Amino acid sequence: MTPSDCSVQLFSFTILALWGWQFNKQLKQLTEKQTLLNNSLLQPISTLKTTLDSLAYQQVNLQQHIVQENKILQQQVIQQSNQLTETLSSQYEAHFVDFIHNLTATINGTESEVNNQPVQLENQIQAEEYDPKNPPKADCFSGHYTDWTIKRVRRIIQHFGADFFAGKRILDLGCGYGHVGSLFAHLGATVVYSDAREAYSEEVLKRDPSGTFVRADLDNEFPFEGQFDLILNVGVLYHLSKLDAFIERCCKATAYMVLETEVCNSSDPNLVLYTEEEGYDQAFNAKGSRPSSAYVEAQLRQHGCLAEALADDSCNSSFHRYDWAVDESTTYEHGLRRLWFVQTPLAKKPKAKPSKKATKETATIGIVGIKAPAVAKKKQGSSVKN
Helix, strand or coil, X not given: CCHHHHHHHHHHHHHHHHHXXXXXXXXXXXXXXXXXXXXXXXXXXXXXXXXXXXXXXXXXXXHHHHHHHHHHHHHHHHHHHHHHHHXXXXXXXXXXXXHHHCCEECCCCCHHHHHHCCEECCXXXXXXXXXXXXXXXXXXXXXXXXXXXXXXXXXXXXXXXXXXXXXXXXXXXXXXXXXXXHHHHHCCCEEEEEECCHHHHHHHHHHCCCCEEEECCCCCCCCCCCCEEEEEEECCHHHCCCHHHHHHHHHHHEEEEEEEEECECCCCCCEEEEEECCCCCCCCCCEEEEEEHHHHHHHHHHCCCEEEEXXXXXXXXXXXXXXXXXXXXXXXXXXXXXXXXXXXXXCCCCCCCCCHHHHHHHHCCCECCCCCCCCCCCEEECCCCC
16 A cells, blocks of 8 residues: 555545534534424423313313302292292182182183173082191192192183083093092083093092093003093193004094193104103003104094184293294204194084185184194104203
8 A cells, every 4th residue: 555545545534523423513512403403392281281180170070160150049939939839839729719710711702702791600619628737749739739720721612612511421531539520510511530540440430420430541442331422632632652552542532622731843744752651640550652743743634623723822830832933943842832622523513504604714813724634654763851
């Protein structure tokens, strides 16, 4: 190797050493910058974690506070409800005395005459007397039932006229303690009371000693003899699951019927929602239903009935409403109800045809029709609770 070759090699080694030193210096600088960057990021992350932990703690406290407030609110609502129920129960007799002494009706007049030219009832109905030291079991049907019962009974009497009931044979289905049917017994009717719960019979016959009690599971039987002038089918249908057979049996057993029930929010004539129920005033077989109004009306037409639907708020009480509009939610809500005055083929036909004016006026209250074609088989809906 010549001296010149050694010089070249030495120069190359020197260049490589300088390059390596420069690279290590830059690498060290980059490492220091990376460390600074990591430190600058760790602080916000730590702060953010602390903030999130604080928010989580506040959320837990808020949830506990909400639960506590809800318990307090529920206790207040229950306490106020109990106070209101006690107040209404204590005024039960006074309510019925006032109602009974102010009942008015007309025989041949129009609805306007019923409202503007009331006639005096021939029979003075005495209110039921309760022993304050031994209140009747029927108190479970007090509270909001009182005003609601008064309004429905008043509307039924306005529809038929006060003199209609004398001498009539009436079937009170799902009678409970006989609050409704016994009022018509005071107007001269003979009432057959029916409920699936035998325990109600004693209280029913105390209210109306001349009445008859027949225990019946209306989902599976209809054990009533003879024809009736009127069936009070009030608040029963939606506690049953076999609707078609029940409606058919009712239509074949009476000349007139008051049909009142909860319904679902739909105009589908094939829709029935089925529900699971529990309680002293709920379905005896634990399975109820919420048919659409159109379904009920289609069934009535199928059996040749003429049905007039209540279209005003005269029976609205508490959360019970009759004048609500269908918005096709296909659900049901407690308190959304319909009421029909039904005339079956057993009713006597009128001697004269109604005038065009009368027909027009009747149509405005909601005539369903008579002898329409049978509807298609219903479809089963699921229970929807709001």
